[in-house]
Amino acid sequence: MTNNYMKKTPLYNAHVKLNAKMVSFHDYEMPLQYDSIINEHHSVRKAAGLFDISHMGRVEISGDRALSFIQHIITNDVARLANNQALYTPLCNEHGGIIDDILVYRCSENRFMLVINCSNVKKDIHWLRNQSFNYQPMEIKDFTDCISLIALQGPLSTRVLKATFNRTFDSLKRYSFTDYHWNDTQIVISRTGYTGEDGFELFVHVKQVEKLWNLFLEKNVQNGLKPIGLGARDTLRLEAGLLLYGNDMDETITPLETTIGWTVKLDKGDFIGKDALVQQKAKGIERKLVGFEMIDRAIPRHSYPVLKGNEVIGKVTSGSFSPSTNKNIGLCLIQSPHATIGAEIYIQIRDNNYVARIVSIPFYCCIKT
DSSP states (O other), X not given: OOOTTSEEOTTHHXXXXXXXXXXXXXXXXXXXXSSOHHHHHHHHHHSEEEEEOTTSEXXXXXXXXXXXXXXHHBSSOGGGOOTTEEEEEEEEOTTSOEEEEEEEEEEETTEEEEEEOGGGHHHHHHHHHHHGGGGOSOEEEEOTTXXXXXXXXXXXXXXXXXXXXXXXXXXXXXXXXXXXXETTEEEEEEOOOSSSSOEEEEEEXXXXXXXXXXXXXXXXXXXXXXXXXXXXXXXXXXXXXXXXXXTTBOTTSOGGGSTTGGGOOXXXXXXXXXHHHHHHHHHOOOEEEEEEEESSSOOOOTTOEEEETTEEEEEEEEEEEEXXXXXXXXXXXXXXXXXXXXXXXXXXXXXEEEEEEEEOSOSSOOXXX
8 A cells, every 4th residue: 555655756657657556665656567567567577677676775975985985884995997887795793794795886986876775775874974074075975866866677678778868889788887968967877686687777757757667668569568567577586586675685794795795895994894794604604505405385475484394494584486487486585504405394384384496697698698
């Protein structure tokens, strides 16, 4: 259910015109689906899909010591980026717990852009400002409400961009971005995504976003471009083994316990949470996030208990039917001694235990650029 207190993205009216099923999602009214979730999922895997992700937070950080500040607050190494490159990284607290997982865009040595999860915008900005005390003068600007964000994902996404703008973007490498002038306004196009497919994200002023959204759909009927809702976004990201904040990670879980341990660069110098992560690594990781597929006929869901024999060894963090593999799949955080590929586990669903098998992830590999 939605109500008058919910936020609306600038594309709300466009979604309603397309007969989207609107739902409440972290204080926003967002499209769950326009067609069936499975049809939308396959549209992205086979052609291309257009997502409204304007609910995500967008923050600009600028100042003479912006580079040092970003390096201090993330676990990944922003110093390795050239201008107009981006990276994925957690923000961690002093105990190594994940405050959020974000994308960092390096515009210059003195200016960065962060894309953060919508559920964490207020928390993250408050935390960033508290951490910036020793890096002043520093400006942390929230421009979530003035710049919208559209995601274009799928194997035909480069063709869709060319049909829309009459210009090719094939040379734009993954995790890079560029400025582009369209309709008397500047937009930023980055080659990133959250589906496992090739794709792009477009930052555009709120006054222009509906015109751009409609242009994409009008110009790309022949390319099979479809609007895609939150339902398919979740099944797509799960198949690709991509994590969801609040489900697969939070402030009680460290990156080393998940599948994004590769983002922790312990040799880059000091950063928030480093001491705790060093200690955890030296002691040994006691629990791990792993993928599994159901053997028995059942769909796993978030928080279902995971058992080995009669012992509860962890819990499901994400689970769903996978349209691309025609299997029921999930992620679970379990005790490390049991986190072996091929091992059988049980997923407890209500009062019954269903057999599953630990498998490698991603469940479905698709990016080809």
